[in-house]
Amino acid sequence: xxxxxxxxxxxxxxxxxxxxxxxxxxxxxxxxxxxxxxxxxxxxxxxxxxxxxxxxxxxxxxxxxxxxxxxxxxxxxxxxxxxxxxxxxxxxxxxxxxxxxxxxxxxxxxx
Amino acid sequence: xxxxxxxxxxxxxxxxxxxxxxxxxxxxxxxxxxxxxxxxxxxxxxxxxxxxxxxxxxxxxxxxxxxxxxxxxxxxxxxxxxxxxxxxxxxxxxxxxxxxxxxxxxxxxxxxx
Numbered sequence: 001x002x003x004x005x006x007x008x009x010x011x012x013x014x015x016x017x018x019x020x021x022x023x024x025x026x027x028x029x030x031x032x033x034x035x036x037x038x039x040x041x042x043x044x045x046x047x048x049x050x051x052x053x054x055x056x057x058x059x060x061x062x063x064x065x066x067x068x069x070x071x072x073x074x075x076x077x078x079x080x081x082x083x084x085x086x087x088x089x090x091x092x093x094x095x096x097x098x099x100x101x102x103x104x105x106x107x108x109x110x111x
Numbered sequence: 112x113x114x115x116x117x118x119x120x121x122x123x124x125x126x127x128x129x130x131x132x133x134x135x136x137x138x139x140x141x142x143x144x145x146x147x148x149x150x151x152x153x154x155x156x157x158x159x160x161x162x163x164x165x166x167x168x169x170x171x172x173x174x175x176x177x178x179x180x181x182x183x184x185x186x187x188x189x190x191x192x193x194x195x196x197x198x199x200x201x202x203x204x205x206x207x208x209x210x211x212x213x214x215x216x217x218x219x220x221x222x223x224x
Binding site: 004031032034036041042043044046049051089091093097098099100101102103104106 | 153202
């Protein structure tokens with residue numbers, strides 16, 4: 001059964017800093033990996049989707065990489081802003097479309 | 112991105128009653144619906160998967176008679192929590208799927224008193 005782990009569990013940085021969130025998964029036979037943002041008490045907002053054949057995806061200040069062989073993905077956030085404060089979740093999708101989530105990284109960007 | 116509507120966003124019910132949560136995909140047809148549960152400061156836990164017109168497949172440890180899932184059309188699925196108890200209090204999120212990218216409803220905060 002796929003297990004997804006995210007490190008660190010929580011992160012606090014000053015505004016303007018670049019940061020990296022880590023995600024690891026135990027079963028490399030994934031269909032894709034997706035990063036989400038979740039604000040308190042809200043649903044999930046999709047940030048980036050990386051197909052299994054891809055190495056990275058970029059959207060604005062966000063860049064996500066995928067290394068299937070090592071079972072790792074990273075989310076890089078450039079020039080962080082207070083509005084980036086949220087919980088970031090990664091999820092690995094298996095061949096039958098079932099998604100397994102990490103526990104998330106709770107990010108706080110201080111003004 | 113795709114538009115998903117889930118409601119109610121919050122519901123408080125008495126122990127022993129049933130609660131129905133609706134999930135609609137507004138601008139796409141979802142062949143598969145996933146229902147998740149999330150405990151405070153924890154990740155999402157997959158409860159069940161359903162395909163339109165078929166019975167849902169439940170994850171191990173999830174009681175199918177307590178969490179009734181109906182996926183009667185390609186745009187609507189419902190989750191009914193039957194005979195709710197305080198331990199059923201949680202955040203429930205739906206995820207209708209039509210392709211590789213996953214989209215989610217805004218979630219339903221259920222509190223059983």
